[in-house]
Amino acid sequence: MSPDSPAVLAEGLTKRFASFTAVDHLDLRIEKGEVVGFIGPNGAGKSTTIRMLCGLLRPSEGRASVAGFDVGRQPEEVREHIGYMSQKFSLYGDLTVRENLRFFAGIYRVPHHDLGERMRFAISMAGLEGREDVLVRTLAGGWKQRLALGCAILHRPPILFLDEPTSGVEPEARRRFWDLIHELAAGGVAILVSTHYMEEAEYCNRIALIDGGRLVAMGTPSELRQRSLGGDLFEVDCVPLGAALKALGSAQGVVEAAIFGDKLHIVLGQGGLSAEELPRFLAEREIRVGSVRPATPSLEDVFVRLVSTTRETRAAS
């Protein structure tokens, strides 16, 4: 990999399965030491993209290079330089922690003189000191996940692809897992991690939002947050929520209305209902209003908004 080339570069990357287009002309660029979050609903094309970048699937169109190697033409070289971990548990349950590490080290031909140190590192990273000879199937989810990550980085890959690595793992273990991801990134590893946990998006340097196989938005969390929602966001405390949502959904000037916990998040655009008029508007419809206050959009607000506007424009065209 030449020093200034990006770790991952995809241009017009496309994958079709028969008549279904799973990934549609996707552009993506990831620099060294960057953690890019791949966010999108199920079936958006996250896994397919990652599998193409790993050389597991051949792109139907477009091109991608990983560590400077073309994924279509040089899949073997690509595989030498990447670590991959999928949502599926992919270690051997009937082997011990140490045997699994030894196996993957052998598959990646980790040099013998580095073997001991790398295995110790992976074991301490997973927090499995003293449990090296335990069968992996007896480990709890979080440990398995960290060990799988340990196995995926035994050969010190400069690029890591993590496909929903934290799905099904309890929140505390998820938090620890993200600490590990940041440690690796600090060491210069480029990481593409897909997730459908919105709060995890906040941990990423940049976010790629994908829907229907297309890149909807890309940027840092704050960039995305600041990007216009098409109006101002307000948090409305009112009862009953359902009736309020229905009334506001069709009201003039309301760009977006959605239930958030026990409150309502609404985006008010120009030339319609204003925030001051809101309590009266709702009261007329027999909805009791506690408070209306401006809110900072969460990433989830941004995603909901971005996905729905993209879908609208796509449907219109």
Next chain:
Amino acid sequence: MFERLSVMLMKEFLELRRDRWAMFRLIVPMILQMLVFGYAATFTVHHVTTAVLDLDQSQASRSLISHFAATSRFDIIDMATNQREITSDIDHDRAVIAIVIHAGFSRDLENGKSAPLQVIVDGTNSNTALIALGYIAQIVANFSTEQAASRVFPSRSGPAAAPVVGISLQMRPWFNEGLNERWFFIPGVIGTLTLMQVVSLTAFAIVREREVGTLEQILVSPIRPVEFILGKTVPFFLIGLGDIALVSFVGIAWFHVPFIGDPWVMLVGSALFLLAVVGMGLLMSTFSRTQQQAFALNFFLLNPFFILSGFAFPIAAMPKVLQWFTMINPLRYFLVIIRAVFLKGVGFAVLWPELGALALLALIMLTISVLRFRKSLD
């Protein structure tokens, strides 16, 4: 290459060792099936239930009946007194065969005429019926020779005593003088059991890795398909060799099937056969995403391979299309080899066409599997 292969083999070995039931699953069914097949796979017919209706009640008729009673092949379960009883015996499955000696039987014999004997056979099981009919024909032939002799020789003075000219067939089958069917079946059982065991073991082992997700994890590594496939098949190749040795030992030591051939010919034949069989399992695994699919495919394919192998049904008697199909059946060639090595003791000079066919089949199946293996990810 060798480092990756050795860690693959080490992993397979560890998994096998951790699997407490593995040894049980690999050995016990083979031995049990060997014993069951060894005892049950036979065309010999014994103790055929027989009903007799003697309407002649003469010395000759009683003598004929005693011939049937004397052999263990027939069990006379009913001495009927009328035709209706005979019909009822056959209808109710009490008897498979009924022998009816009509009145006038001994008179015809005395007069030197041919005396008709009626045999009713339940043809539902045509195989048993046919074989039993063969025995009956033998018994009757013996009986009539005796009758003819007794009429000729005691009265030497008789002018009409023409010499009885008979042809006596002296059978001397080669390689299996006693025509012991077990000798024919047991080598076949060894091949058949090995095919079934090794094909399914190989197919399931790879499909399981695909299902669990470990296959994908390995495929994103720089491992080459050949390394992975070797790592996955060498263990089953070795298990297959062990299985052949084990069941052959049971056949030789327990059923006393002679092994007069060269063990090296057997080893080469077994190795080529196992390569083809492992190739079959691999090929099957590239067509299955889940273990259920592999199971269905296994179920669908193994029976035809068994039936169209010449294990019990002669290939030459099959319709042409099925005969062509047997050409891609490794078991077909191995059965020829194993039977020849066990019973005839012939070597490479005779068996090279079968050995060559197995080598070719193995090459083709393994090549297709390796090619399909990469593609199967897409």
